[in-house]
Amino acid sequence: MVEVKRWFLVLLTVVLVNCGLMASTNAANLVVKEDLGKYFEGFTTGTFVMYDEANDQYIVVNEPQSNQRLSPCSTFKIYNSLIGLETGVLDQEDVYTLFKWNGTQYTFPTWNHDQTLASATRDSVVWYFQELASRVGAKRMQAGLDKLEYGNRDISGGLTTFWLRSSLQISAREQVDLLYRLYSGKLPVSPQNVEIVKKNITLSENDYMRFMGKTGSGFQDDKWILGWFVGCVEKQGNRYFFATNIQAPDGAIGGKAREITKLILKDLQVL
Known part of the structure; x- marks a missing residue:
């Protein structure tokens, strides 16, 4: 005994x-860098998460907020595109097929014409991705989210609106981890489709660096209350995956989140 x-x-x-x-x-x-919180001044709250692949290290500003799930807004277009390609609604060999504009006059002039996947991604054309979601259908869309393990996987807010400040939610940390799995071939999806998506979110590229990202903005009562910017920097054999979100009674838009992200990435000597 x-x-x-x-x-x-x-x-x-x-x-x-x-x-x-x-x-x-x-x-x-995990390195918490609260000194970088200075870039979020003027907003109610915000967070930045970056995963440095080569050093297997997360850098986080406002860690509690980094785990708070929010509507992805237009950052979901990355995965709406991917699901469209995976289901065959968008053909790998014919990704430039036009979706016809129905003549509705939108606030943004760039929305008011026929769209390709590339142009709709670049100009964040909501109607294109609503049409794409409709063609994919609820059953395949749900299966796609389940396969990706995307946030809370909830499309109950409506097939053409669930990602627009509705039922679907994801945290900044989850955004970063999902991007890492996407780029690293750890998702059960076609590598060719991943390359198409990466090409469409490429913002700048040169001999030593490729900067990719997608903004997202959420509004309520005609006020912009939520901004996102998510993406990846490929630089000198390393990859840095990032996600930023900001919230405020007004003025919190994707463009501001992108500006903050670029300032932080420069501070960290990534850009």
Whole structure:
């Protein structure tokens, strides 16, 4: 009986030591940089998350907010595109097929003409992606979100609106982790489709760096209350995946989130 107790204590000690090592490793891989919070002045709240792949390290501003799920707004267009390609609604060899504009006059002139996947992604054309979601259908859209393990996977807010400040929600940390899995071939999707999506969100590119990203903006009562910017920097053999969101009674838009992100990335010497 004494021998059994002794081995139990040894086993318990090993387990506790291993748990402690795991905890310290996780802590070592997360760096909270609250000094970068200065870039969020003027907003009610906001967060920045970046995963440095080569160093296996997260850099976070406002860690509690980084885990708060919010509507993805137009950042979901990355995955709406991917699901459209995966389901065959958009053909890999015919991705420039036009979706015809129905003549509705929108506030943004760039929306008021026929669209390709590339132009609709670049100009964040909501009607194009609503039409795409309709063609995909609820059953395949839900299956796509489940396959990607996207946020809360909830499309109950309506097939053409669930990502627009409605039922679908995702956190900044989840956005970063999903982008990492997308770029690293860890999702059950076609690599060719991933390359099409990456090309469409490329903002700038040169011999040593490629900067990719997608904004998202949410409004309520004619006020912009939520802004997103998510993406990746490929630079000198490394990849940096990032997500920023901001909230305010007004003025929180994707463009502002993009500006903040670029300032932080420059501060971190990524850009």
